[in-house]
Amino acid sequence: METKKGKCPVMHGGNTLTQNTVTNWWPNSLNLDILHQHDRKSNPNQAEFNYKEEFKKLNLENLKTDLKNLMTESQDWWPADWGHYGGLMIRMAWHAAGTYRVTDGRGGANNGNQRFAPLNSWPDNANLDKARRLLWPVKKKYGNKISWADLFILAGNMAYESMGFKTFGFAGGREDIWNPEKDINWGVEKEWLGKSRYADATSDSLDNPLAAVQMGLIYVNPEGVDGKPDPLRTAMDVRTTFKRMAMNDEETVALAAGGHTVGKAHGNGDASKLSPNPEAGDVHQQGFGWMNPSGKGNAEDTVTSGLEGAWTTTPNKWNHTYFYLLLKYEWELKKSPAGAWQWEPINIKEEDKPFDAHIKGVRRNPIMTDADMAMKMDPEYRKISERFFNEPKYFEEVFARAWFKLTHRDLGPKSRYLGADVPSEDLIWQDPIPAAEYTLTDAETEELKSKLLNSGISSVDLITTAWDSARTFRGSDFRGGANGARICLTPQINWEGNEPEKLSRVVSKLKEIQAGLKKKVSMADLIVLGGVAAIEKAAHDAGHKVKVPFTGGRGDAKQEETDVESFSYLEPVHDGFRNWIKKSYTVQPEELLVDRCQLMGITAPEMTVLIGGMRVLGTNFGAQKHGVFTDKVGSLSNDFFVNLTDMRYTWKPAGENLYNVVDRKSGSTKWTATRVDLVFGSNSILRAYSEFYAQDDNKERFVSDFIKAWTKVMNADRFDIK
Numbered sequence: 219m220e221t222k223k224g225k226c227p228v229m230h231g232g233n234t235l236t237q238n239t240v241t242n243w244w245p246n247s248l249n250l251d252i253l254h255q256h257d258r259k260s261n262p263n264q265a266e267f268n269y270k271e272e273f274k275k276l277n278l279e280n281l282k283t284d285l286k287n288l289m290t291e292s293q294d295w296w297p298a299d300w301g302h303y304g305g306l307m308i309r310m311a312w313h314a315a316g317t318y319r320v321t322d323g324r325g326g327a328n329n330g331n332q333r334f335a336p337l338n339s340w341p342d343n344a345n346l347d348k349a350r351r352l353l354w355p356v357k358k359k360y361g362n363k364i365s366w367a368d369l370f371i372l373a374g375n376m377a378y379e380s381m382g383f384k385t386f387g388f389a390g391g392r393e394d395i396w397n398p399e400k401d402i403n404w405g406v407e408k409e410w411l412g413k414s415r416y417a418d419a420t421s422d423s424l425d426n427p428l429a430a431v432q433m434g435l436i437y438v439n440p441e442g443v444d445g446k447p448d449p450l451r452t453a454m455d456v457r458t459t460f461k462r463m464a465m466n467d468e469e470t471v472a473l474a475a476g477g478h479t480v481g482k483a484h485g486n487g488d489a490s491k492l493s494p495n496p497e498a499g500d501v502h503q504q505g506f507g508w509m510n511p512s513g514k515g516n517a518e519d520t521v522t523s524g525l526e527g528a529w530t531t532t533p534n535k536w537n538h539t540y541f542y543l544l545l546k547y548e549w550e551l552k553k554s555p556a557g558a559w560q561w562e563p564i565n566i567k568e569e570d571k572p573f574d575a576h577i578k579g580v581r582r583n584p585i586m587t588d589a590d591m592a593m594k595m596d597p598e599y600r601k602i603s604e605r606f607f608n609e610p611k612y613f614e615e616v617f618a619r620a621w622f623k624l625t626h627r628d629l630g631p632k633s634r635y636l637g638a639d640v641p642s643e644d645l646i647w648q649d650p651i652p653a654a655e656y657t658l659t660d661a662e663t664e665e666l667k668s669k670l671l672n673s674g675i676s677s678v679d680l681i682t683t684a685w686d687s688a689r690t691f692r693g694s695d696f697r698g699g700a701n702g703a704r705i706c707l708t709p710q711i712n713w714e715g716n717e718p719e720k721l722s723r724v725v726s727k728l729k730e731i732q733a734g735l736k737k738k739v740s741m742a743d744l745i746v747l748g749g750v751a752a753i754e755k756a757a758h759d760a761g762h763k764v765k766v767p768f769t770g771g772r773g774d775a776k777q778e779e780t781d782v783e784s785f786s787y788l789e790p791v792h793d794g795f796r797n798w799i800k801k802s803y804t805v806q807p808e809e810l811l812v813d814r815c816q817l818m819g820i821t822a823p824e825m826t827v828l829i830g831g832m833r834v835l836g837t838n839f840g841a842q843k844h845g846v847f848t849d850k851v852g853s854l855s856n857d858f859f860v861n862l863t864d865m866r867y868t869w870k871p872a873g874e875n876l877y878n879v880v881d882r883k884s885g886s887t888k889w890t891a892t893r894v895d896l897v898f899g900s901n902s903i904l905r906a907y908s909e910f911y912a913q914d915d916n917k918e919r920f921v922s923d924f925i926k927a928w929t930k931v932m933n934a935d936r937f938d939i940k
Contacts, residue, residue: 305481311374323695326628630696684749699935798839
């Protein structure tokens with residue numbers, strides 16, 4: 219690399235100026251980076267740091283007071299609209315939470331990722347860098363006792379309360395990440411606000427797992443689909459996007475109205491003259507982006523979305539004029555000073571106009587986005603809007619609950635909620651599970667294991683039922699897992715990947731055992747304990763006397779406590795650990811495996827050891843033999859790795875996602891395999907792990923590591939013991 223002053227002085231072995239990474243040179247190689255996404259090496263806190271304990275030290279009331287005071291302490295470097303930062307802070311909280319999507323549970327407010335690229339530089343997050351800087355003195359004061367992630371949401375709540383609206387509640391418990399989530403799929407586009415992600419204009423064809431309709435947006439384009447105003451077409455985008463945010467029509471209308479009751483859009487200037495976004499800025503910008511060189515550069519000369527104006531008559535305090543203005547007046551399309559499409563009322567009364575945010579005594583037209591107009595023009599949204607207009611107290615109740623859901627949807631079950639402001643009510647979207655009302659002694663646990671092993675249920679079925687129950691957990695939004703035994707309920711009991719016919723037989727037998735116990739034990743505990751007992755037996759059969767850890771105390775959810783539609787998003791369509799894939803997809807099975815491991819919180823070594831163990835235990839879907847590289851099926855040995863790395867064999871394609879493992883001397887096929895099996899020998903990183911576990915001196919280490927990884931999966935959702 220040449221510079222104007224001479225050759226590049228940077229040693230290219232550690233070059234930060236180029237992108238010549240392994241995946242650039244070999245783009246088809248399996249990228250395991252997503253499994254190292256939140257490596258502790260990037261976390262400045264010590265390993266013993268416990269955010270839950272730090273939060274307990276927090277004086278929450280003092281923090282809330284400081285945040286309310288901050289709202290009206292306008293700073294010269296970024297003046298507050300109408301002297302109140304409420305609208306800005308609400309938008310920050312909204313956009314932190316609004317990236318959440320039900321399809322894979324990723325995004326959302328849970329980890330403070332708005333501080334990092336790409337989110338910190340998305341067009342839709344323009345000028346939220348200023349909101350975070352305004353919050354810095356508060357974060358500095360309270361330090362480790364409040365995460366950025368929690369502070370974003372609490373600031374939004376306090377903004378509403380300081381403007382006169384009573385929120386439903388607040389829970390802490392969001393832990394910050396310390397490096398960008400570079401491997402999250404935010405879309406494949408290479409440009410901001412590119413072409414719509416819909417395959418067509420008439421169906422729910424938005425690319426999975428995405429929720430936003432364009433790269434760089436939280437939801438929909440405020441000017442209309444691809445920037446073209448059409449409220450009825452926009453209504454389709456809004457409905458799809460909010461559904462993927464886990465919101466129904468009523469919640470959607472409430473959020474649109476409640477979010478736009480306060481604050482304003484900014485578009486008084488030429489957007490083309492703004493400085494680069496934060497991530498693209500020079501060092502002297504110190505992480506600031508989108509600075510306007512014209513006029514004051516802020517206040518009335520601020521450019522954010524490009525639209526310009528407030529939605530309601532008194533946008534610095536909670537009010538009920540959103541539906542009044544939307545439904546009372548006719549609206550027409552106009553261009554903002556920045557050239558963006560927006561809707562403005564026709565023949566509006568002077569007293570219904572909001573005052574300018576910075577110029578005293580001047581009134582301005584209110585505005586509506588294309589999505590706001592959808593609340594009026596879409597027939598279903600219109601019915602809801604009219605009810606909210608006629609029943610303002612009902613609207614406030616629905617909005618308060620929807621705002622709480624928006625900002626807490628990815629926090630997980632209530633057992634993770636922290637603080638004195640946690641609502642007492644159990645909400646169905648929190649996936650409630652009744653607490654277990656018993657404890658098991660060691661003797662009772664051993665007796666139960668014996669009953670399970672002698673019940674007539676095979677060891678394989680005990681293991682796969684436990685696995686299938688636990689594998690639904692995803693660390694993105696802390697949903698799923700073995701706790702609750704929802705594998706016995708609709709919809710999970712009918713999922714194809716759970717082998718429904720076999721599962722029904724196992725569940726029926728477990729219920730028989732449960733009914734005969736003197737002390738009632740939950741189905742959730744019986745399912746997990748069955749897997750524990752079977753793995754101990756498999757290890758014993760391989761010559762290893764081990765004890766698999768088990769912690770009882772799981773509860774059983776009821777069908778009425780289970781949101782069937784919401785849980786449908788957790789249905790697996792592949793499981794590399796059971797060597798199953800529902801159909802062919804545009805990505806390879808091994809890529810699907812890695813993605814699933816990241817959701818489950820499984821590391822690359824844990825993924826490797828679990829695959830090896832599950833194969834020799836014979837747990838493949840439908841009892842298929844692919845990848846079962848052992849003559850002692852059911853025995854917990856390291857045979858999978860021994861035979862995978864044995865050069866006596868060669869590997870030959872035999873069909874789509876199917877390979878023969880052939881003995882070099884005889885030419886006969888010894889085993890069959892899938893891509894998921896063979897990637898552990900072909901990928902250099904995974905082969906290194908495979909060779910480690912194939913070593914003669916690591917037989918016991920393999921069993922030990924498998925049990926640790928298995929236990930981690932079984933307890934992933936046990937927030938009560940963490």
